[in-house]
Amino acid sequence: MLLFDRGASLVTCLQAGSVGLAMAAIGGACAAPLPAAPPAETNTKTRVAASRSISVLPLAMPESRQPEATIELPPADCTKEACLALTFDDGPDTRTTPMLLSLLKDYDVQVTFFVLGSQVHKYPDLTKQVHSDGHEIGNHSWNHSDYTKFKPVQMLDDFDRTQRLLEELDIPTPTLFRPPYGARTAAVDATIPLSIGLWNVDPKDWAFNDAKKLARNVLATAKPGGIVVLHDVKPTTVAAAKVFIPELMKKYRLVTVSHLTGHNAESPKGVVSSQ
Ligand code: NI
Numbered sequence: 160m161l162l163f164d165r166g167a168s169l170v171t172c173l174q175a176g177s178v179g180l181a182m183a184a185i186g187g188a189c190a191a192p193l194p195a196a197p198p199a200e201t202n203t204k205t206r207v208a209a210s211r212s213i214s215v216l217p218l219a220m221p222e223s224r225q226p227e228a229t230i231e232l233p234p235a236d237c238t239k240e241a242c243l244a245l246t247f248d249d250g251p252d253t254r255t256t257p258m259l260l261s262l263l264k265d266y267d268v269q270v271t272f273f274v275l276g277s278q279v280h281k282y283p284d285l286t287k288q289v290h291s292d293g294h295e296i297g298n299h300s301w302n303h304s305d306y307t308k309f310k311p312v313q314m315l316d317d318f319d320r321t322q323r324l325l326e327e328l329d330i331p332t333p334t335l336f337r338p339p340y341g342a343r344t345a346a347v348d349a350t351i352p353l354s355i356g357l358w359n360v361d362p363k364d365w366a367f368n369d370a371k372k373l374a375r376n377v378l379a380t381a382k383p384g385g386i387v388v389l390h391d392v393k394p395t396t397v398a399a400a401k402v403f404i405p406e407l408m409k410k411y412r413l414v415t416v417s418h419l420t421g422h423n424a425e426s427p428k429g430v431v432s433s434q
Pocket of ligand 1: 248249299303339340
């Protein structure tokens with residue numbers, strides 16, 4: 160096992176043995192190439208350490224009591240690394256989102272949630288947790304109405320209601336709007352004062368009831384620079400995430416839409432996508 164002190168200086172290098180990390184001593188230092196991730200059933204923290212950071216386990220302490228520190232990788236540079244943005248729509252929902260948040264925390268992955276104002280109204284504390292866990296929050300309308308059927312004044316009312324509620328909860332107001340169903344017209348684009356956050360990878364999670372098959376489809380459709388549309392309100396999607404997140408982490412840095420695209424509050428209004 161590779162051991163660092165908190166100042167990141169190298170302490171020693173041992174064979175990882177049962178942990179399964181392939182590390183070699185080179186010239187007195189440890190070379191720690193990212194190993195192939197272990198199967199999904201194995202210890203989550205081990206996988207996180209293997210994929211994103213190096214676990215620090217002090218010697219001579221009972222394993223169950225060891226405080227664990229990690230040395231984080233620098234933020235992803237998506238101009239040089241293969242990045243992928245996972246997006247989860249239509250929530251949050253207490254039946255499914257907490258399990259996803261827990262999974263994302265285990266892997267230290269930040270994603271983008273396009274929330275419905277009506278769900279935020281039902282679950283304000285859960286929405287606050289989404290934000291406090293470091294995820295990006297985008298506006299996905301109040302109640303999933305098709306804005307192409309609205310007059311501009313109706314669009315704005317609906318959109319603003321969600322923005323205002325998030326503001327009331329002390330959550331940074333979204334800088335991205337994802338129209339329900341991706342339904343847009345020139346009037347929608349002109350009326351909504353935010354950039355439109357679309358997607359370019361759709362594994363069609365709504366069509367799957369088998370988590371393994373969905374996970375395979377997510378992995379098959381993912382591509383560098385991808386913005387993947389998923390739904391955290393679907394139990395199958397959350398179950399599949401247990402499989403596809405560690406697999407995706409072998410090939411991609413998983414980031415928010417804004418991180419992937421460089422979008423921020425000062426960006427000119429437009430359609431935010433990638434490649
Ligand atoms: Ni939706």
